[in-house]
Amino acid sequence: MRKVRIGIVGSKFAANLHATAYSRCPQADVVAVAAPDNLHEFADEFGIPERYNSYEEMFGSASLDLVSVCSPNFLHHPIVKAAAEAGLNVVCEKPLATTVEDGADMVRTCRDKGVKLFYAEDWLFAPAILRAKQVIDEGAIGDILFIKAKETHSGSHSPFAQKVRTCGGGAMIHLGVHPAAFARWLAASEPAEVIGSTTPGLDGNLLHKNLEGEDWAVSIMTFRNGIRAVVEGNYITQGGMDDRIEVYGTKGVVRIDLTQGSPISVYSSVGYGYVLEKADSSLGWTSPAVDEYASLGYVGELSTFVKCVAEDLEPPKGVSGEDGLAALAMVIATYRSAKEGRSIDPHELWKELL
Ligand SMILES: NC(=O)c1ccc[n+]([C@@H]2O[C@H](COP(=O)([O-])OP(=O)(O)OC[C@H]3O[C@@H](n4cnc5c(N)ncnc54)[C@H](O)[C@@H]3O)[C@@H](O)[C@H]2O)c1
16 A cells, blocks of 8 residues: 655644544655644654755655645645645645635645645544434435534634734634535535624624634525525633534434533543643533544544545545635635625635636
């Protein structure tokens, strides 16, 4: 079996998710990492031999089949472009970019250079979501009428998420982009109309007065096939990351608790180590996550992308560069709608750009 040689850009939170997921994929070989900080600590932890201070240096020197972009959002655009220009296939973390113009430029460049662009939407590989989709596809709830989905927690660990310039917005672009991409994938249709409401950032936020972007956002969507959706992202949720989905059909309902539902319950009067992403207390009753690398989809996601590179396959439905661009447009449409007080067709934002 030919191993796929991988270079990771970044060395912290998302880079850790990628390196761990690749370590569980027999066909993946992470041979290089590029980052301006935490380089040797990260490389030592995962036994990565080649280390570079910049991605330009890595793309110029390392022999790679695939690059994982785990840098802050505003750097996705230059890094993906540089990878494509070096003839390398790329996995880009969410959101695809901070603007639809940058996102479209990334998709175009990868297409022109003949490289594959994978959009790292891990939700679409989460075992609970795949199982629910199977049940829905069997007809268990009839035709889908309404999708309600959210990702929420108490605030990002990343300093880059605090600034609009480096993040592209607040909770909707950083968290809500997951349920947005999910709703579009499940509805199997393009959104025709988005109505958004967000807090305005800084002093106008509900809780995070130093955060430039919004700390609360909701988007009401109507897809071209008539399916309705409500997508939410917020940073005002205590008690650990809370990712929930409800799907209402003509014959039933499906509910998914992606993060808080665990087969383990612990009561502790003294506390213990890790409970789940963004949980700040392990006292009293808690439900520790069993394996978030698998349950949130990273393992399935990155092994699928590695297989696509090894076997020269296109990205599966929902995780191509175009899909990432469509999800980003849903977020940007939410912002524009909240600002202008009118509904927006997200497709209008990018249809001329590709
Ligand atoms: N899919 C998910 O669930 C998920 C989870 C967390 C983060 N992310 C995404 O991953 C990306 C990184 O987020 P994070 O949480 O790791 O942020 P972080 O603040 O923990 O890390 C930022 C990373 O960017 C790297 N970096 C900064 N400047 C760079 C440069 N010039 N060149 C190369 N690398 C540079 C740093 O080395 C560091 O590894 C973001 O786009 C974020 O949205 C996705």
